[in-house]
Amino acid sequence: xxxxxxxxxxxxxxxxxxxxxxxxxxxxxxxxxxxxxxxxxxxxxxxxxxxxxxxxxxxxxxxxxxxxxxxxxxxxxxxxxxxxxxxxxxxxxxxxxxxxxxxxxxxxxxxxxxxxxxxxxxxxxxxxxxxxxxxxxxxxxxxxxxxxxxx
Amino acid sequence: xxxxxxxxxxxxxxxxxxxxxxxxxxxxxxxxxxxxxxxxxxxxxxxxxxxxxxxxxxxxxxxxxxxxxxxxxxxxxxxxxxxxxxxxxxxxxxxxxxxxxxxxxxxxxxxxxxxxxxxxxxxxxxxxxxxxxxxxxxxxxxxxxxxxxxx
DNA sequence: ATCCCCGTCATCCTTTCGGGTGATTTCGGG
DNA sequence: CCCGAAATCACCCGAAAGGATGACGGGGAT
Numbered sequence: 001x002x003x004x005x006x007x008x009x010x011x012x013x014x015x016x017x018x019x020x021x022x023x024x025x026x027x028x029x030x031x032x033x034x035x036x037x038x039x040x041x042x043x044x045x046x047x048x049x050x051x052x053x054x055x056x057x058x059x060x061x062x063x064x065x066x067x068x069x070x071x072x073x074x075x076x077x078x079x080x081x082x083x084x085x086x087x088x089x090x091x092x093x094x095x096x097x098x099x100x101x102x103x104x105x106x107x108x109x110x111x112x113x114x115x116x117x118x119x120x121x122x123x124x125x126x127x128x129x130x131x132x133x134x135x136x137x138x139x140x141x142x143x144x145x146x147x148x149x150x151x
Numbered sequence: 152x153x154x155x156x157x158x159x160x161x162x163x164x165x166x167x168x169x170x171x172x173x174x175x176x177x178x179x180x181x182x183x184x185x186x187x188x189x190x191x192x193x194x195x196x197x198x199x200x201x202x203x204x205x206x207x208x209x210x211x212x213x214x215x216x217x218x219x220x221x222x223x224x225x226x227x228x229x230x231x232x233x234x235x236x237x238x239x240x241x242x243x244x245x246x247x248x249x250x251x252x253x254x255x256x257x258x259x260x261x262x263x264x265x266x267x268x269x270x271x272x273x274x275x276x277x278x279x280x281x282x283x284x285x286x287x288x289x290x291x292x293x294x295x296x297x298x299x300x301x302x
Numbered sequence: 303a304t305c306c307c308c309g310t311c312a313t314c315c316t317t318t319c320g321g322g323t324g325a326t327t328t329c330g331g332g
Numbered sequence: 333c334c335c336g337a338a339a340t341c342a343c344c345c346g347a348a349a350g351g352a353t354g355a356c357g358g359g360g361a362t
Contacts, residue, residue: 093309104290106348119311126351135350136318138289139255242338257318270341277321286320287348 088131090149097124099150102141239282241300248275250301253292 090098100110107125111118129135132143144150241249251261258276262269280286283294295301 091308101289102293104285104287104293106287108348116309117311119313120309122350123310123312125349129350134255136255136257137349138252138292141289141292142253142255244339259318267339268341270343271339273320274340276319280320288319 088147088149090128090131094124094128094131095149097121098128098140098144101125101128101137102144102150239298239300241279241282245275245279245282246300248272249279249291249295252276252279252288253295253301 096114097110100113105113107121108118111121114121125137125140129137129140132140132147134140134143141150247265248261251264256264258272259269262272265272276288276291280288280291283291283298285291285294292301
């Protein structure tokens with residue numbers, strides 16, 4: 001309710017996972033090496049295996065980490081205007097500001113149109129962003145349309 | 152200088168670049184090895200370097216491939232408007248930036264996703280605004296959709 | 303009367319945008 | 333071969349936006 005800014009590292013777990021996995025792999029490779037592999041085969045095999053394995057791991061890491069960046073799909077099969085509005089708890093005034101944001105107006109222009117100060121507009125827009133779970137006005141506009149809050 | 156340019160053509164040059172680069176790396180490592188680096192230092196150093204290097208390469212490759220997936224194969228149900236695109240004189244790259252702007256990404260995020268600097272994104276976006284006759288990204292997103300330039 | 307929500311406004315601070323200018327490289331067409 | 337378009341990047345500056353916090357009055361609900 002207050003701070004969802006709390007320390008939260010979405011990439012920490014995968015990093016730990018891959019780090020530990022990599023460590024285990026290295027340990028395994030070392031074990032194999034000391035058994036006889038490196039003695040029996042040239043070092044190029046060892047390096048090649050390492051390269052291959054870690055290339056794959058790197059690709060995996062890259063894919064996984066960029067997938068996190070994608071905006072949440074947010075399926076909304078049932079909710080339309082009134083239900084979504086009530087569900088999110090957005091107030092009429094905030095809805096008004098959201099509509100003007102989606103029209104591409106600046107905070108100053110919104111304030112002039114609604115006869116309030118720019119600071120007030122910023123307060124409203126901040127609350128809108130909070131309730132929509134976004135932090136940029138383009139995202140707010142998009143999400144507002146997706147949810148049927150605004151035309 | 153010329154190597155960086157490989158970012159431009161995703162077909163042949165990157166493959167050559169990474170292939171030759173990898174080969175050179177391996178050759179270098181082998182050279183170092185035969186110069187008794189591996190004899191002087193434990194094999195773990197050798198393996199660690201290989202792992203690190205190829206993890207980075209792997210991440211790069213993974214990101215690059217997903218990027219190509221985003222650009223090329225897009226069986227979208229709607230149809231972008233080629234006439235409007237040509238009429239406005241917007242370039243493919245600018246169109247790409249416009250699409251990401253409409254998704255609510257910041258310039259920094261766009262740069263990270265497209266593997267270019269934030270400055271480049273700003274240059275592109277400025278031109279897009281100019282061509283669309285707007286001066287804010289929300290308006291650009293709206294107009295791009297209205298004209299059928301983006302989904 | 304009291305409490306809480308809503309709307310209003312403010313201040314401080316950081317980040318992001320927008321606009322402008324200049325530069326380099328690559329590539330295709332004349 | 334030169335020329336221009338496209339793409340890349342850098343630097344600067346001012347404006348806009350965003351985040352956090354505090355305050356205050358009106359109006360319902362308890």
